[in-house]
Amino acid sequence: MRSHIVFRLLPLAFSVAIVAGACSQKPPDERVYPLQGQVQSIDAPRKLVILKHEEIKGFMPAMTMPYEVEDPKVLDTLAPGDLIDSTLVVFSSGARIRNVRKVGTAPLEKPPADPPMPNASSGFELIKPGEAVPDAAFVDQDGRKRHFSGFKGSPVLMTFIYTKCPLPAFCPLMDRHFATMQRTLKEDPALKAVHLVTVSFDPAVDTPPVLKKHAKELDADLSRWTFLTGDRDDIDQFAARFGVSVSRAMNDPRDITHNLRTVIIKADGTLAKVYTGNDWSPTQVLEDLRRLQSGD
Numbered sequence: 001m002r003s004h005i006v007f008r009l010l011p012l013a014f015s016v017a018i019v020a021g022a023c024s025q026k027p028p029d030e031r032v033y034p035l036q037g038q039v040q041s042i043d044a045p046r047k048l049v050i051l052k053h054e055e056i057k058g059f060m061p062a063m064t065m066p067y068e069v070e071d072p073k074v075l076d077t078l079a080p081g082d083l084i085d086s087t088l089v090v091f092s093s094g095a096r097i098r099n100v101r102k103v104g105t106a107p108l109e110k111p112p113a114d115p116p117m118p119n120a121s122s123g124f125e126l127i128k129p130g131e132a133v134p135d136a137a138f139v140d141q142d143g144r145k146r147h148f149s150g151f152k153g154s155p156v157l158m159t160f161i162y163t164k165c166p167l168p169a170f171c172p173l174m175d176r177h178f179a180t181m182q183r184t185l186k187e188d189p190a191l192k193a194v195h196l197v198t199v200s201f202d203p204a205v206d207t208p209p210v211l212k213k214h215a216k217e218l219d220a221d222l223s224r225w226t227f228l229t230g231d232r233d234d235i236d237q238f239a240a241r242f243g244v245s246v247s248r249a250m251n252d253p254r255d256i257t258h259n260l261r262t263v264i265i266k267a268d269g270t271l272a273k274v275y276t277g278n279d280w281s282p283t284q285v286l287e288d289l290r291r292l293q294s295g296d
Contacts, residue, residue, distance in 0.1 A: 033059055035088040035097060038106060039078050040064060047072045056088065060166035063255040070098040081105050094169035127241045127271045136238040138228040141211040146228065149269065154195045155292060156265040157285065160244050162202035162256060163214045170260065173278050179218050180282045182225055190293050191286065196225040201239055201246045202256060203229040242274060264288060
């Protein structure tokens with residue numbers, strides 16, 4: 001009798017196990033990694049913690065990055081210097097951390113001295129809308145020498161990335177946005193003159209062949225989308241004029257900390273607009289380009 005009861009309960013137990021297993025499965029495009037590091041600062045309004053973290057094996061080297069937290073309340077329990085364990089969840093359009101647990105506290109490393117602020121005498125002050133964009137020497141994805149002045153005559157939409165950037169909401173998002181806009185530029189007669197330019201600030205890795213491969217992966221039309229690399233110092237100085245900040249770890253050149261800037265440059269070579277970070281959409285930029293083309 002007892003064995004008969006067990007037999008009748010087995011299907012129910014099996015069904016429960018299936019349901020539980022289905023509920024625990026993560027979405028197919030979601031990747032999960034253990035993440036340990038030290039809190040550098042907190043941006044509560046944006047639900048961000050800036051974390052200096054260890055290497056994430058199989059995903060990214062040690063670096064300092066801002067991460068969105070899944071539960072904003074956890075930020076109330078953290079302070080700069082705290083050491084944490086957490087889980088990094090990476091999905092197709094971004095990343096966030098969950099299961100944040102404080103495991104200790106340590107003094108923050110003293111940051112290196114800030115370089116002198118750009119000024120007019122150095123020639124590296126931020127460019128203001130209406131001012132001419134300086135010329136600079138580059139090498140494109142085909143290994144050809146290019147000067148930025150060569151784009152004069154066409155409106156330019158330019159962004160700055162590096163191809164090894166691991167987080168979907170940073171450089172890969174810029175790539176996706178440009179790929180999306182490329183399709184519209186081909187189809188909209190009012191925008192047919194606009195040229196896309198992507199500048200890599202990691203020339204040690206992003207050689208012309210690497211950029212050519214990257215362009216192919218994005219299905220980039222190289223007649224209207226150019227990828228540039230070149231001398232690292234020259235790129236840094238050029239990018240800094242638009243507010244791009246890039247820092248590289250002395251002991252690991254793969255450890256690149258950077259912000260994001262995307263800019264519109266008029267056909268006459270003057271700056272029209274700067275977009276800060278990733279809080280912009282292709283629709284917004286395309287509308288700005290249309291207004292620019294119509295003279296509004």
